[in-house]
Amino acid sequence: MLLLLGIGASALAGCDQRPDSGPVIVSAIGAPPRPADPARTRLDTPSRLLLDATAEGLVRFDGSGQIEPGLAERWIVIDQGMSYIFRLREAQWSDGSRVDADQVVAQLRHQLARGSRNPLLPFLTAVDEIVTMTPQVIEVRLLRPRPDLLKLFAQPELALWRSGTVGGAGPMRIVRGTRSPLLRPAFDPGRADPDDQRRTRPEQDVRLIGERAARAIVRFAARDSDYVAGGTFLDWPLIGLASIAPANVRLDPAAGLFGFAILKRDGFLADAGNRAALSGAIDRAAVTAAVMPNWEPAERLLPDMLDSTAPPALPGWSLLTPEQRVAAAQTRVADYGAPVVLRIALPRGPGATLVYAQVAASLLTVGITPQRVGPDDDAELRLVDQVAPYDSARWYLANACVVCGEAAQGALVAAREAPTLAERSRLIAVADAALATDTPFIPIARPLRWSLVAMRLRQWRPNARAWHPLNRLRDDTN
Template identity: 55%
Template sequence: MLALAVATAGCERRPDVGAVIVSANGAEPELSLAPIVDNDMARRLLTDSVAQGLVRFDAAGQIVPGVAARWIVTDEGRTYIFRLRDTPWADGRPMRAAEVVAILRRRLQQRARNPLSPYLTALESIVEMTPEVIQIELSRPRPDLLKLFAQPDMAIVHPRRSIGSGPMRIVGKSGQITRLRPIPDPDRAADEQEEPQPEDDVLLIAERPAAGIARFSARRSDLFTGGTIAEWPLVAAAGIENADVRLDPAAGLFGLAVSRPEGFLAAAENRAAIALAIDRGALVQAFAPGWQATEDLLPAALDSASPPAKAPWQAVAAQDRQATARARVAAWREAGNDTPTIRIALPAGAGGTLLWARIAADLYAVGIRPVRVAPDDEADLRLIDAVAPFDSGRWYLGHACQTCSEAATQAIEAARLAPSLAERARAIAAADRLLADDVAFVPIARPLRWSLVAPRLRTWQPNERAWHPLNGVRRDPN
């Protein structure tokens, strides 16, 4: 029946009747405690829909209640106290603080299986205060912890029954298609609840991005979400209307990390030649006019004691940059070295090819011979394309520092271990300055994240998290 509903959705853009049909990259999604692969957007959406965490993100990317109704943060972010909502599990049993505590402890113990573990090392204890209250103690201040707890990786999933507490529940499943329906709001009385309408259901389809884009183009879905640079050229090829293409102002990293500082890349001034050679404006325009280029590693001061550090190469005027890079390469060759050959690991697909064409042309223009390699192959430069799960300079610095200097590595570790927010801020600022001076990372732009959105999804909103919960795509659940 689910497959039939999708197949008969019609060839014209559907009016606001019937279930919302959403497709996202992924294999058949399942709810479990296993780690969620970053590019399996379908599974992330399913987990977020049926197994919320203590808190969650709304359609605007803001923190809202999840399992917890409210919370208090004290002692500069060293103590978090959560009061749980009167929330039942999907099977109707009441959820108790002791169960939530046990699940969270298990999440933290399985550090190798949780991608957020490197940013949760300050968690010292999770205890049940009452059947409705949980207290989390940290050894070091982390005022940004709520955004980590809102990630699907920290969802409250029952370990034996593989169920959550909403805000939606599974009411049907057929292969890679899952039907979801909103559950009653536990904060509202029964006589205040609205009866779910067919339009409130969501059909989540896990499929390859190319299939999802084709489905939307054929007007057989209302939303394709989780698009990246790899699939972007397919949008134009499918003839998608411009009004249906929405870009997120995603916060994160998109640039080239130095993974092997050897040969030509052993010297900071030569790494700077790479940064100078890339024409960021032309590159982003080749993809999408709304895509934002950047030259800074940090998007803002965030929790650093200083504004984003400026690398020395940024002082070179735009019109002089390629000439400066060309002169640096010429000096390398005049010293008796061969033409520099740089292996660059880029994503596969049409988007990776277009990105390669732009970067390769710029590097050839200054005398560098680039070689494209696969994302997992040995490389000199590697594309980092990731949305930040929370707003801390430490996340940016840790991801950008693939092979940065020992001083920068020590500064990043000092930020992790800092006993106060002031010391943490100073360590982050120091690490940012060291990475900028060392040119350990070449920023290019913000991450390119986009969705295809039908007009019936009136509450869809772009946001810095590039995250769009399924219970909020058609109307505001609040």
């Protein structure tokens, strides 16, 4: 697990002298934020933050990554986990019109329709029907029980809005729409005190900026922003070049996948033993230490047992010493009898350069010639860096199985379609073992997620989702 940076209370008091006045300035790493439909467009961090701030789903994440009410004020699970019934609160869309169940159902169906590009769609195949029961009550009927359904519904990609409006039912509104929109807490008649005069203080406003990591870090170091969101391994090396107080640097214990998906199963990679030898030959400790000393490496797909009936499956090479792993890979490459060249697709950034350098060194040691290519170029290996939206082993296995053999793919499908949770857990363990043998993925570490956080943002909390809603940064923000 990533080690959180800790310092004493006296240092905390002296490391950040920003006044607690005026709007919170947030620099999110990525393109300028814009309202977008997740069914049609993949969202980067700034646009996800904007969507989450201006449009609630049925439920949402609080500042600690826990489920809290969104458009649904309460819910029950019946029929042995096969039905979720949500009662909607008295809410208003951004144009002041009332939220009703038919509109919510229509938006959910839109996101889950065939042809949707919503990234959560492959993990919502258990949803059978979404129906209106009353003007304030909807039901989600499942084909198979899914205890993690609420965590999926809390993702920004399932935030809901009314067609023709900008944003949804809050919890914030865009009051000045520019490339860096100004957001303000929305007046909610269902939650506000009757005597509320609909006034907010400037400190409750948030200005959201989307920009490159280097610019965001410089802005924070100059005390021109209060929060840098969306940091990954790509730009972590830049932190050391800026005058950032250690107490302002925060790490999330993010759960997910960081490693290389094997995209082609021909040539040297056609043989499962060769794929396993390649995975074992990579010096993970050197890869992670090159980026951050305390970044812990990983040799297995699953971080924990999760919802499997068995502990995470370990690759066979995990029992070998580093020297034995290298020797085994060298033998495999020599026995192949032809030059082995592997193209590795990586995004741009200093962190990626450091990762590639260490991976390339490991491959050269065993006789493989590496070639770095762009993230969308044709390649044999492609970096995967994803935070898990919910705590199921099937998410890890499905995302690792970009290209899998028939046995591993069949085991994954069987686990997905299992009629009961007990059978699903058993089949997940079977699938995990199958993938450990098939080796479609080379795990390297857990995802590295960092933020820069001013002391005025007292409600910021590290969490496994690495998600920090803009309305949950200050104690006085609702």
